[in-house]
Amino acid sequence: MSQPPILFDRPALLKRRARAVAQGAALFLHEEAAFEIKERLKDINRSFTKVAVVTGFAAFWSTEFPGATVISDDDILPLEVQSFDLVIHAMCLHQSNDPIGQLVQCQRALEPDGLLLVAMFGGQTMTELRAAISEAEVATMGGLSPRISPMVDIRDAGALLQRSGFALPVADADPRSVSYGSVTSLMHDLRAMGESNVLHARDKRIPPRALFDQMATLYPTQGERVVATFELLYLTGWAPDVSQQKPLRPGSASSRLADALNTVEMGEDARPVKTDESDQS
Template sequence: MTQTDPNSPPRLTDRAQLARNRNRATPDGLFLQRLAADEVKDRLTEVNRTFTKTAIVTGFPEIWARAFPDAKIVTDDDTLDLTPGAHDLVIHGLSLHWANDPVGQLIQAKRALVPDGLFIGVMFGGQTLSELRAILSEVEIEVTGGLSPRILPMGEIRDLGALLQRAGFALPVADSDLREVRYPDATALIRDLRLMGERNALDQRLIQPLSRHFLTTINERYAQHFSAEGGRVSASFDLVFLTGWAPDDSQPKPLRPGSAAARLADALGTDETKLTD
């Protein structure tokens, strides 16, 4: 467990361990990073705008630089190396779920945008590894009588969308793309998380590795509850996309309450009936 200043706010992520995990990632293991980058590119084709000053915040620069060769690549440190007002597009590339202060990351990204600049982020959401979470909790309670932090907590889409509003983005939108990946067994899934660079980097994690008996029980229980065709098991990865714009006077704004020029009853062709007290 990492020692921290008792007067400092609690940290979610051990950044040193996260860096070690990412250094162990392999090209084959980064398929979800490539998928996320491709999906962001596809979404940008639907925006009627040409972006010439792009910045990308990521823990895997080689993947995102290949997808966006003209972009400035920025490491997802707590303090981002972004110049205020320097970019018309900021992408947060599948690393925001590890942020100690996700709202702070979003605020820094917004400050780096020109007025009416676009932010688009992708991160793992609350349904990610829901199967593994359930099995780990079930088995650990049976074996040890308690629970320990083994998988990163991830936000639900409604809460993640609210982060955009808290950061001050205009026209915020959040949506989810749930993907199912199949593995021979739970051990193969856990091994693949290492190849992704997504192993446990929680600041309060337990250092003790899983025992062979523990892993065997997890494999058996996982196969019982989450089996798939061909004798394999399924695992969910929930990609949540966050989109927002830096505020600008040119953007559409909601009407003031009471400013409607026509009655709803007239539009529907019905009579308006007042409610009784």
């Protein structure tokens, strides 16, 4: 089996996360994700007693889910097979070289009918910054280099769960707009989030100041402020179990939908379909 491509410089990622924590990490979007996950768990009529959290910011998520087994999002997750009834993959799947591999490991760690909840950044994250820095780099440096991580689109998110063996997959998006006084403030916040550029193929040279000056002029503004979009994706999937609902076999229905709705069934040419006399009471 071929190995997945190396997209991210893992040692650099760990260093930048550690620096963010040491300097007081800006985890307000992690707070949003943790709140949303708790709200979703309230809506599920079930108690979870064996919980694991996969994350790059262990201290924060340990506080949010006391008693949970909290582990780093390493390539190999130290999770025993069928040891948990809930696994939360918290705000780090978008920085994985092998997201399918991460999800497969989570599925194996779940008991039958165990639940996976994923919070991650989606494809609409920082669209404003992507456009501005790309245009600025072409103008000042004559070409493009990898600077912002590729992120999964919500249309593909459910397919990730299906390919990983989860049942009843659901994906939904929650875009958030964050206002900043300047593009410089946004860039500082990204470093404080541990979300600065760690792409394996990035240009490791210090970029010229002219690049960021040009980017600041191209970045769209709202009044005297700039707005950055952060799309939070939430994925839900269940470890397969015989007790779960399954779709009916096509053609197995025992009654017509038109009867249930008390209406007349229409044919393909938009004319009523003839029925037996016994049906027309």
